[in-house]
Amino acid sequence: MKFLVILLGFVCTAALAAPNAPKVHSFRKIKDTEILPSEETRVTRGQRAARNQFPYQVSLQWAEDDFSIHFCGGSLISASVVLTAASCAADFVDNTRNISILAGALSLNESSSSSQRRLASSFIVHENWPVVSETSDSPFDIALIKVNPPFDLSSxxxxxxxxxxxxxxxxxxxxSGWGYTSDSDYDYPSILQYADVDIISNDQCADVLVSLVGSSEPLDxxxxxxxxxxxxxxxxxxxGGPLVQNGVQVGVLSWGLSPCGVSIAPSVSTKVPSYVNWINANLFLSKNVLSLFLTKLLYNRSVPMMKLVVVLLGIACVLGHGTANVDSPYPAYARDIEILEFDDTRVTKGQNAARNQFPYQVSLRWFNDSVLPIPLCGGSLISASAVLTAAHCMAYDDEGSYDIVAGILDQSENTSTTQRRSVNSYxxxxxxxxxxxxxxxxxxxxKVALPFILTYSVHPILLPQQDAVVSGSVIVSGWGYTSGSGDAEFPSILQYVNVDILPNDKCAEDLTTASGTPGALDDSMICTTGRQNVATCGGDSGSPLVQNGVQYGIVSWGIGPCGSTIAPSIYTRVSNYTNWIKANL
Structure with a gap:
């Protein structure tokens, strides 16, 4: 196999790009360093990964006839796109025929039910990556690979x-990676390896390089x-493999000094935060003008992301309360009455939830081959493998897929408490x-593909008895907009508010007052008062309404602008469906 690698020209791509030019940043032998015994030169210090510990890790492989050989690492950033190094991909931009991507594997030798293999269909290498491969220490060492068909997301x-x-x-x-664990034993490890490391400043990094090779150019x-x-x-x-911090990829492994792990030489990675806009602009790897337009807008942080989805995909109702395609006696939008100052139109009155305060609260996210997972709705865990949400949140199953994130307080976090599962069925x-x-x-x-692990941060809510009636004070939580203002954005931290149940006859009166349109409420709906200008809003749909640890409602719809009138919020009455839920668990 090694002979084949050499014949195929993988000296630079598969082997850390060791150039002939004696560059400081090249993978050449370190002079006068303390060479450790062979058994101590393991790259990862003997850390074997556990099954599913790094579900984003992939192996780039050269496939020929009935064999495949690993040559680089990579990371899955969507169901159909892999992030890797330009030094791994540059040679294959015009010839993807023999490149395959292995995901879901712990061992390179396994062929299990969890492993999936896809062929690379196209490559995008950063436009500033130098054509001459000898400059392996160059910045811009980043590339995207599109696979076809997309991977099936799982645990x-x-x-x-x-x-x-x-x-x-x-x-x-x-x-993490399947790279050599020693320069004295040139075999790839079978089991995925990983190492916990400290990030150091570029100045400190350059000083260490000077101490080892005698000189150094500034790092980019x-x-x-x-x-x-x-x-x-x-x-x-x-x-090409990932450098990850708290579940967020901050680096793409790029280069280092050789022999590996026999000195104090640092390892250098491409800094992913420097290229996120580039990744997003090229994510679709297609010439679909509408898709490209959507991609660039979705990741322009000056524009609220979900509002663009509403405009371009037409899912205003799913994200909010059902204000689109209204073919019912219910009001769609509020007229201009009693509009409060902006600071008083917050849905949750500024209540940030505490860690583990709502362990049943989950975030329902939507994605497809072109769009990374984005928060769409809320939901509640009712067992280790089942989640309740609103039916209208599932309106776009044909256009993408869903997953569920539990154990989070902040939508942007990925900590030891975070658990993510794919929606298997509904x-x-x-x-x-x-x-x-x-x-x-x-x-x-x-239903999720793999049950959640129940912890203090991830725990189901209780269901009410069939036809149980609720009154008095309740609590609603969610990551929906905190304002009905046109420039509102989703909060990062989970929000909550205590609010009172409003009888349906009073609810109907307030709806009429707020919108000027009469409309009867169904008995399977319940309301909370908006008379304190408190309301659920876009992004709260599917979230739970709870009293004394029992879920009585699911956020369904309301009138906009959120929290700017006395309009109540309307929920699906869970107790009308308790028997239905149990029959379908």
């Missing part, structure tokens, strides 16, 4: 979270270094009309 195959453009990177991180701001103090380093076959009431109409039967039961 073993999941995209990694990308950082914000320009985000700072410091502290500890983890990298788009590169980051990890400490080699414990003789931990990336090696041949690790390039059940809707037979009488649900479909689409995003305002209607009774706005309830959905979602």
């Amino acid at each position: 073993s195959v999941q995209p990694v979270v990308l950082p914000s453009q320009g985000a700072d990177v410091s502290g500890s991180a983890v990298y 701001d788009s590169q980051i270094c990890t400490d080699g103090e414990q003789n931990v380093a990336i090696c041949t076959g690790d390039v 059940v809707l009431p037979d009488d649900w009309p479909g689409g995003n109409f305002i209607s009774p039967y706005d309830i959905a039961l979602l």
Whole structure:
């Protein structure tokens, strides 16, 4: 196999790009360093990954006839797109025929139910990556690979979270890969390896390089270094793999010094926060003008992301309360009455939830081959494998897929408490009309592919008895808009508010007052008062209404602008469906 690699020209791509030119940043032998015994030169210090520990990790492989050989790492950033190094992909831009991507594997030798293999269909290498491969220490060492067909997301195959453009990177991180564990034993490990490392400043990194090779050029701001103090380093076959911090990929493994792990030499990665805009602009890897337009707008942080989805995809009702395609006696929008000052139109009155305060609250996200997972609705965990949400949140199943994130307080976080599961199947009431109409039967039961692990941060809510009636004070939580203002954005931290149940006859009166349009409420709906200018809003749909640890409602619809009138919020009455839920669990 090694002979084949050489014949195929993988010296630069598969082996950390060791150039002939004696560059400081090249993978050449380190002079006068303390060479450790062979058994101590392991790149990852003997850390074997566990099954599903790194579900975003993939292996880039050269496939020929009935064999495949690993040559680089990569990370899944959507169901159909892999992030890797330009030094791994540049040679294949015009010839993808023999490149395959292996995901969901712990061992390179396995062929299990969790592993999936896809062929590379196209490559995008950063336009500033130098054509001459000898400059392996260049910035711009980043590339995207499109696979066809997309991967099936599961507990073993999941995209990694990308950082914000320009985000700072410091502290500890983890990298993973199937690269060599020693320069004295040139075999790839069978089991995926990983190492916890510290990120060091570029100045400190350059100083260490000077101490090892005698000189150093400044490192580019788009590169980051990890400490080699414990003789931990990336090696041949690790390039292209992910450097991850708290579930967010901050680096693409790029280069280091050889021999691997026999000195205090740092490892250098491409800094992902420097390229997030580039990734997003090229994510679709297609010439579909509408898709490209949508991609660039979705990731323009100056524009609220979900509002663009509403405009371009027409899912205003799913994101909000059902204000689109209203074919019912219910009001769609509020007239201009009693509009409050902006600071007083907050849905939740500024109540940030505390860690683990609502362990049943989940975030329902939507994505497809072109759009990374985006928060769409709320939901509640009612068992380790089942979630309740609103039926109208599932209106776009034919256009994408859904997953569920539990154990989070902040939508942007990915911590040790975070758990993510794919939606395996769901059940809707037979009488649900479909689409995003305002209607009774706005309830959905979602099943996840792999049960959640129940913890203090992830725990189910209790269901009411069939036909139970609720009154008095209740609590609603969600990540929906905190204002009905035109420039509102989703809050990062989970919000909640205590509010009172409003009898349906009073609710109907307030709806008429707020909108000027009369309309009867169905008995399967319940209301909370808006007389304190408190209301649910876009993005809260599907979230739970709870009293004393029992869920009585599911956020369904309301009148906009949110919280700017006395308009109540309307929920699906869970107790009308308790028997239906239990029958379909």
